[in-house]
Amino acid sequence: MENNIIIDLKNISMEYGNEKVLDNINLYIRDKEFVTLLGPSGCGKTTTLRIIGGFINQTSGNVYFEGKEISKVPPYKRQLNTVFQKYALFSHLNVFENVAFGLRLKKGKEKLDEKVIKEKVSEMLKLVNLSGYEKRDINSLSGGQQQRVAIVRALVNHPKVLLLDEPLGALDLKLRKDMQTELKKIQQRLGITFIYVTHDQEEALSMSDTIVVMNEGKIQQIGTPQDIYNEPKNAFVADFIGESNILDGIMKKDCLVNIFGQDIECVDVGFEENESVDVVIRPEDIIITSPEEGIFSGTVTSLTFKGVHFEMVIQCDGFEFLAHNTIASQPGEKIGLKVKPFDFHIMKKSKKECEK
Amino acid sequence: MKSKSLSIPFLIWAVIFIIIPMIFIIAFAFTDDNFNFTFDNFNHLNRYLPVFLRSLKLSIISTVICLALGYPVGYIISKMSPKVQNVFVLLTMLPMWMNFLLRTYSWIKILNTESGVLNTILSALNLPTIDIMDTQFAIVLGMIYNFLPFMILPIYSVLTKMDEKVIEAAKDLGANNVQVFFKVVLPLSVPGIITGLTMVFVPAISTFIISKLLGGGGANMLIGDLIDMQFLGNAYNPHLGSAISLILMVFILISMGVMRKFDSDEAGGIM
Structure with missing residues (x-):
């Protein structure tokens, strides 16, 4: 090589x-x-x-x-x-x-x-x-x-x-x-x-x-x-490459992250227990369901037609999620958000440099 | 519509100060003292051919020397830091703000054979004195001194606006500094050179003050002096003066046309 x-x-x-x-x-x-x-x-x-x-x-x-x-x-x-x-x-x-x-x-x-x-x-x-x-x-x-x-x-x-x-x-x-x-x-x-x-x-x-x-x-x-x-290495890369939702989380143990007070299954390993992490979710990885079925639930606050898909902003517990979907949910509608475990990208808090 | 009405002041200006005087000159050139139509004024012009050729020779020499001096100066100024550039451009223009006559008179003080500054210094150093006054050399010197800034400024201007990236591109493609200059910088500065040549050549070929004061008139008389004499001198003949002016104007127009042609043919010219 x-x-x-x-x-x-x-x-x-x-x-x-x-x-x-x-x-x-x-x-x-x-x-x-x-x-x-x-x-x-x-x-x-x-x-x-x-x-x-x-x-x-x-x-x-x-x-x-x-x-x-x-x-x-x-x-x-x-x-x-x-x-x-x-x-x-x-x-x-x-x-x-x-x-x-x-x-x-x-x-x-x-x-x-x-x-x-x-x-x-x-x-x-x-x-x-x-x-x-x-x-x-x-x-x-x-x-x-x-x-x-x-x-x-x-x-x-x-x-x-x-x-x-x-x-x-x-x-x-x-x-x-x-x-x-x-x-x-x-x-x-x-x-x-x-x-x-x-x-x-x-x-x-x-x-x-x-x-x-x-x-x-x-x-x-x-x-x-x-x-x-x-697999962006840090929040900067995640944010710069495409649109992202970047949430604060705490890594409870391998494959378990705590976001907004609830423990959620993920696939990332190798963090310390209770380490503060950035959790990145791509807008297209957010699945929209009924409020009961979702991991998070919230209210749609805006809807924009983007050609290939709709772009929605969803207000959940004070955090604004950006979601892409081909089916429109109208502003004011209450919906649930689901994310598959491997679509949570967990990364160390930024400001720490990454090596090669 | 708007642009048309805006051009009216200029049109009035052009008619009063350009068109009407031109008509006068043409009218004088083709008439005799009684304002009868005639070609007489043009019939004897070959008598003045030596004067015309002398004007041509001296103005070409001055223009070429101005280019040889002005290009390097413009180039060097354009390579300096912006602040220093401003200082040098100012220094180049400063003499032009002084009265033209005064500047030319001061050369008499410098070149005068008996009491000139130059010869005073030379004799104080026990060196042989030189007799430049009233020669064609003095005329050329005066022309260069007075018109050099008109060569430097347009060349400087075109060089300073040149895109640094184009020079980098040439280097990138394998050109060394000499090749960059001759294949890119020089061809791209041709418009500035053309402007400079025109701005030096035109006043140089029609000057009369410089030749009068530094050339001593007579055997060193130039075409400008000849015209001057027809209007203000003993030879008073505005009809002949107008005819010579017309010929000079046509000649200048032709030479400018040739230079323009050279400019537009420049694509791939200097190789």
Whole structure:
């Protein structure tokens, strides 16, 4: 397993003045993996990406690329390329020359002749369905088309790693969804490692092999999308990835948690007796029944139609539950809430850091 | 509708101060003293060809030197911290707030062969004195001194607005600093260069004060002096003056058109 690690960050910290932007980041990325750095703005995800790209230097720690320390290597000598947030295309060059930019820089023995450049560029444009756009002016392209040019411009030199800094942020929802699928396809077809930065949890969940959740300069959790969604390590991750109900609970013993004064069966083990815990319940895991059958009972206070489902807020003993269901319960209605034992996610109280 | 009514003040301005004077100049250029239509004013213009070529030569030299000096200065200022940038931009503009004539007169005090500051210093150091006054060199010096800020400012402006990410993208794709400059920064700053070239070349080719004061007139006379003489000098002939002005204007329009063309062709130009 160790030998297919392509990028390894060891104890990376970054400070601007007194402000600690990254705090001891440890992260390895495997070859051909689609890794997403996910977190709210200011969490350090873009800083991490810029350190890997070589645009800024970390205050301390090491960056290894295929086992070699590269902290001192300037960006133009690194075997990775970047897709920038607002594309950063060369507006003085047409589509063809934008994509060919990286190829034309090769000098001496590596110098490519015009025919090869032409072949490679049209192959790339074909990859993103932009064949025939060679002569077009960059500014005449739509946002989605500019995005595609930016992606293949970065791919044309066949980097081992592609860094993507919120590349879909400026696109509308529909286009963003299409591009997500397309990016994933490109990544699988070319077999290149993608390191993708986003604050959009849905994007992260649908594209990634591995998600790295970050907050306040620290890694909160690393895992597959399923892990992150189903087994969030702390309340921050639970809250950031999808919507959650986070309740205070006390762990009575293994598989028994006390919420709102009642003991409830769950599946989590390994806590101390009577330890205060956060209990996370996903809105879609709440089953709505009659008040008598529910674990909790309460009154519906609001109902919103969300397209696929209804979103309801249910007031129970002073706590507002958020529940998703395809059947609407009207505001004012008294209902019961049921949750299956394995849908209670018990986690240690936040503020405690989580390790790898 | 709204935008139309807002443009009325400008239209009035344009008619009074641009259209009507233009009509006067054209009318004078194509008439004789009795205001009869004639091409006479244009018939003898080849006599002034040497003056015209001299103007062209000196203004091109000045413009090129201004570019060679102005680009690095604009580039260096744009790389400084925002606070320092403001100071340097202010310093660049400061001389322009001083009267143009005064600034040019002060060069006489500096360059004057007998009592000039330059030669006083040179002789005090026991070095040979130099005789620059009333030469074309002095005219070029005066042009550069007066018009250099018009080159620096537009270049600085376009460089400081350049997206840092585009430069990062070039580096990311494998360009070293020299390649980044020639393949990205320079082509993207062409609009600023074009503006600078225009703003230096146009006043330089039509100047008359600089050549009068520093060039001594006569053999160093420029096209601007020639026009000046037709209106205020002994040679009083506003009809000929208008004709020369028209020719100069057409020439400037053509050269600006050529530069604009160069600008729009820029896509992939400098490679």
